Each structure stands twice: as structure tokens, then as C-alpha cells.
Amino acid sequence: MNVILASTSTLFGGNYLEYLTKELTELFKGTEEIIFIPFARPGGISHEEYTAKAKDFFSGLNIKIKGLHEFANPVEAVHAAKGFFTGGGNTFLLVKTLHELGLMGVLSENIKKGKAYLGCSAGSNIGGINMKTTNDMPIVYPSSFDCMGLVPFNLNPHYLDPNPDLKHNGETRETRIKEFLTQNDIKVVGLREGNWIRIRGNKITTEGTEETRIFEPGKAPYELKPGASLV
Amino acid sequence: MNVILASTSTLFGGNYLEYLTKELTELFKGTEEIIFIPFARPGGISHEEYTAKAKDFFSGLNIKIKGLHEFANPVEAVHAAKGFFTGGGNTFLLVKTLHELGLMGVLSENIKKGKAYLGCSAGSNIGGINMKTTNDMPIVYPSSFDCMGLVPFNLNPHYLDPNPDLKHNGETRETRIKEFLTQNDIKVVGLREGNWIRIRGNKITTEGTEETRIFEPGKAPYELKPGASLV
Structure with missing residues (x-):
């Protein structure tokens, strides 16, 4: 496989995907066109506008982008594609749409054959076993929480350390993930912003500027340093 | 109806339910025993220990507590009960368990007949139309997101205002609720900690120390002052 699952698309104060420019050049080397999957975006901007944002960045790498919503037969489009990028937004909406269109398995199959894949945030969540460690609000009801299982664990993108100054009784992210572990025998990778998971062949590593917090x-x-193996 | 749906069980620096003592004395006036519903708690403490915590507080009001998990037939127990208290925890686990046990409709029916109900956090979420505005992590998959519909809107407990200092790209609570509104034609009541919703007969008001943020x-x-009508 040839995959990047990133915590976020945009670092604070940075431009869209900018911090990943070098890695994306390598990920999509030799790929002239990729399909953008805009289904996570629940509002504010349309699928067209969201796709235009991805086009804008990838034109700088001489890579063409087509939105998956543009195809009459999205299953065929995925089989014909050379690579994929799934943008962030709401994981429930993304997973619901992928299951409704019969795309979750088809996408997974194509990526497991070696087609390049970039996911950001919700697009990274779907690389895990299931979406039960998303931070998103359950604004729609998906027919299943199952995801692509590109990695043998779950992801928590935008992982945020507890803030000891907060006078608020909502659960911390760590508490939520520990609650997940009481109900599921699945490892969780807490991806801080600035970090991503890299799959090259059958090697999975954690990359980026921050340590990665692992919950088992x-x-x-415990924490893993950038470059550490994840399996 | 005779209901309190509270944002939180415990204020920062306070003891369990302490800030609601006066209101709970009135809510459960004339009720000698109530049933505690501990199903939201995913771990750390057992149903027994969680029930003991509720017992401890309510003994000070001379009210006996029985845990719903203690009954061989929970449906019958709900029909026979005089009042209810659902504690906080994980809303997905609570809703899954209530649907599995066939209790969501039974509980709703008994509360709509006038039996007193207290919900905190996840226990308040289930008073809304559905659980699609919970903050919790989807650690289990419920058979449905539908809730009791004691009020003609949804709740967001532990409502938190955006923090302009946070250098983090996860969505704010307001963004999440606005995403919900793109997919659902349902009003959302953002309940800050220290606030609760009070139902007396067919009057629904927002109560507590903070203003309540309404999303339609x-x-x-917009904001409502304590004491304002919610319908």
C-alpha cells in the first residue's frame, strides 16, 4: 500500500495541505490525476467548491483532480482511478454516504491493490477498522460504523491533550478513548495535529512533528516518536 | 410533565448534584423511591458503584434509589416506578442499551404520564428528539439514534463557547451544531454547565446561572436568559 492518513489538512496559521507538500509529491509520484472524495463536508461549501479547493492545491503539484460526485457511476470511477484523496468534515456523513453508494469496500480494495490514498481528518478515520473513535457529532445515522481497515487499528485525528486549566466537566479526549477501550479490543492511535500515518507496502509508521499517543x-x-513503526 | 434535563451532574469544584439540591427537592416532592438508570457509564465504575453514588446524594433528601440493572424485568420496573434519574456517561452506550432492553418508549411513556424525571448530560440528551447532538464518542453502534422526545428539540449538554486562543483545527461546538442543522430541521438548545431545562406540565423553561444558546x-x-420559555 501507499497511503497517508493525516490528522488535519491545515496547520494553524498555514494554508490548505501546505505542510504536507513534500510528502504528497512523493505519495502521488507518477500519478497525473486523482479522485477527490468530498462527501464529508456537511455544509457551508458545496461538493464543487470543496473539490475546487483540492484542485487549487494539487495544480501546484501538476496533478489533476476530479470530484467523485461528478461521476454518474462512482463505483466504476473508483475502479478506474489512479489515486484518491478524501477531505475532512463530518465522519458520520462521510461513512453514511460511502455505505449508501456501496463505495467503502470498493475504495478499500483499490487502495489495498496499491493505488495511492491521502486522507485528512474524517478521510483518515475511514482508514481505520471502524469510525468509533471519531470526534465528530453524529448528525446523521450511517447504516454501519465499519470502515476500510487499511490499518489494523483505529485513529483519533486532531488528538488533543487534556487542558488542566479548563473548568468544564465534559470528558477529555483521553477519557473518551479509554471509554472506547472498555467496549472494543482495538488499538487507538491518537494523531496530534502535525502528524500523519504513512503506509509503504506493509510498513506502517507514525510521522510528523509531534509524538503520537497510543492507547491499547x-x-x-504511551508515546511513539516520529518514524516509529506502528505494527 | 415534571422533568429536569441538566447540562451536567457536577459543577467545577462542587460535589455530585449539589448545585441542584433545591430543584431536586421540589422535582421529587412526595416521591419516596426513584429508579436510577446507570447504563451510560462505560467503565471505571460498575453499575453498582454508580448507583451507590446516586444513593449517597439522594439519601440526604430522604429518597431511596434502586438501580434499574437490579431488576430481572426492567420494563415492569419502569412501569411500577414513581420517578427516574438517568446519570451521565456515554450517550451511545445509554441509547444502545435502552433500545436493546425495549426501554426507550416505555420510559418516555411513563414520564409523559407525569412521573418525575431527572437527566444529567447523556441522561438529558435522551430527553430530546434524537441523540444526534451529543458530544460523545460513538464507542458502540445503537440500533437507532431516536430518543424520548420529552421536548420538541434536541439538546447539547456541556455547551462550550469557542476558545479564540486555541491553535487547533478541530471543529468548535458551534460549528458542529451548525453542521447538524444542515442535515436536520430540528432546533438545538446549547446548555452551558450550570443550566438545566425545566418542564412543568406543558411549560418548558431554561433555568440556571448562564444564558442558553439556541440554534435554529x-x-x-441567539441567547435566552434564565427563566425564558423554550417553546
Whole structure:
């Protein structure tokens, strides 16, 4: 496989995908056109406008973008594509739409054959076993929480450390992930902003500027340095 | 109806339910025993321990507590009960369990007949039309997101204003609720900590120390003062 699952599309104060420019040049090397999957975006901007944003960035890498919503038969479009990018937004809406269109398995199959894939935020969540560690609000009801399983664990993008100054009784991210572990025997990778997961062949590593926090059933959470192996 | 739907069980620096003592004395006036619904709690403490925590507080009001998990037939137990308290935790786990046990409709029916109900956090979410505005992580997959519909809107407990200092690209609570509104034609009540919704008969008001933020489709969000009518 040849995959990047990034915590976020945009670093604070940066431009869209800018911090990943070098990595994306390598990920999509030799790929002239990729399909953009805009389904996570629930409002504010349309699928067309969201796709235009991706086009804008990738034109700088001489890569053409087509939105998956432009195709009459999206299943065929995925089979014919050379590579994929799924943008962020709401994971429930993304997963619901992919299941409705019969695309979750088709996308997974094509990526597992070696087609390049970039996911950001919600687009990274769907690379995990299921979407049960998303941070998003359940604004729609998907027919299943199952995802592509590109990696043998779940992801928590935008991972945020507890803020000891916050006088608020909502659960911290760490508490939420520990709650997940009481109900599921699945490792969770807490991806801080600035980090991503890289799959090259059958090697999976954690990359970026921050340490990555790992949660496993029956273990204290621990940190991995950039470049560490994830399996 | 005779209902309190509270944003949180515990204010920062306070004890469990302490800030609601006066209101709960009135809510459960003349009720000797109520049933505690501990199903939202995913781990850390057992149903027994969670029920003991509720018992501890309500003994000070001379009200006995029985945990719903103690009954061989929970449906019958709900029909026989005088009042209810659903504690906080994970809304997905709570809603999944209530649907599995066939309790969502039974509980709703008994509360709509006039039996007193207290919900905190996840226990308040289930008072809304559906759970699509919970803040919780989807650690389990419920058979439906539908809730009791005690009020003709949805709740967002632990409502938190955007923090302009946060250098993080995760969505704010306001953004999430606006995303909900793009997919659902349902009003959302953002309940800050310290606030609760009170139903007396067919009057619904917002109560507590803070203003309450209201989100409606096609309108700018607005604030209601404590004591304002919600319908």
C-alpha cells in the first residue's frame, strides 16, 4: 500500500495541505490525476467548491483532480482511478454516504491493490477498522460504523491533550478513548495535529512533528516518536 | 410533565448534584423511591458503584434509589416506578442499551404520564428528539439514534463557547451544531454547565446561572436568559 492518513489538512496559521507538500509529491509520484472524495463536508461549501479547493492545491503539484460526485457511476470511477484523496468534515456523513453508494469496500480494495490514498481528518478515520473513535457529532445515522481497515487499528485525528486549566466537566479526549477501550479490543492511535500515518507496502509508521499517543486495552497510554513503526 | 434535563451532574469544584439540591427537592416532592438508570457509564465504575453514588446524594433528601440493572424485568420496573434519574456517561452506550432492553418508549411513556424525571448530560440528551447532538464518542453502534422526545428539540449538554486562543483545527461546538442543522430541521438548545431545562406540565423553561444558546435552521444563534420559555 501507499497511503497517508493525516490528522488535519491545515496547520494553524498555514494554508490548505501546505505542510504536507513534500510528502504528497512523493505519495502521488507518477500519478497525473486523482479522485477527490468530498462527501464529508456537511455544509457551508458545496461538493464543487470543496473539490475546487483540492484542485487549487494539487495544480501546484501538476496533478489533476476530479470530484467523485461528478461521476454518474462512482463505483466504476473508483475502479478506474489512479489515486484518491478524501477531505475532512463530518465522519458520520462521510461513512453514511460511502455505505449508501456501496463505495467503502470498493475504495478499500483499490487502495489495498496499491493505488495511492491521502486522507485528512474524517478521510483518515475511514482508514481505520471502524469510525468509533471519531470526534465528530453524529448528525446523521450511517447504516454501519465499519470502515476500510487499511490499518489494523483505529485513529483519533486532531488528538488533543487534556487542558488542566479548563473548568468544564465534559470528558477529555483521553477519557473518551479509554471509554472506547472498555467496549472494543482495538488499538487507538491518537494523531496530534502535525502528524500523519504513512503506509509503504506493509510498513506502517507514525510521522510528523509531534509524538503520537497510543492507547491499547489493558495498558497505560504511551508515546511513539516520529518514524516509529506502528505494527 | 415534571422533568429536569441538566447540562451536567457536577459543577467545577462542587460535589455530585449539589448545585441542584433545591430543584431536586421540589422535582421529587412526595416521591419516596426513584429508579436510577446507570447504563451510560462505560467503565471505571460498575453499575453498582454508580448507583451507590446516586444513593449517597439522594439519601440526604430522604429518597431511596434502586438501580434499574437490579431488576430481572426492567420494563415492569419502569412501569411500577414513581420517578427516574438517568446519570451521565456515554450517550451511545445509554441509547444502545435502552433500545436493546425495549426501554426507550416505555420510559418516555411513563414520564409523559407525569412521573418525575431527572437527566444529567447523556441522561438529558435522551430527553430530546434524537441523540444526534451529543458530544460523545460513538464507542458502540445503537440500533437507532431516536430518543424520548420529552421536548420538541434536541439538546447539547456541556455547551462550550469557542476558545479564540486555541491553535487547533478541530471543529468548535458551534460549528458542529451548525453542521447538524444542515442535515436536520430540528432546533438545538446549547446548555452551558450550570443550566438545566425545566418542564412543568406543558411549560418548558431554561433555568440556571448562564444564558442558553439556541440554534435554529436558517437563523443566527441567539441567547435566552434564565427563566425564558423554550417553546
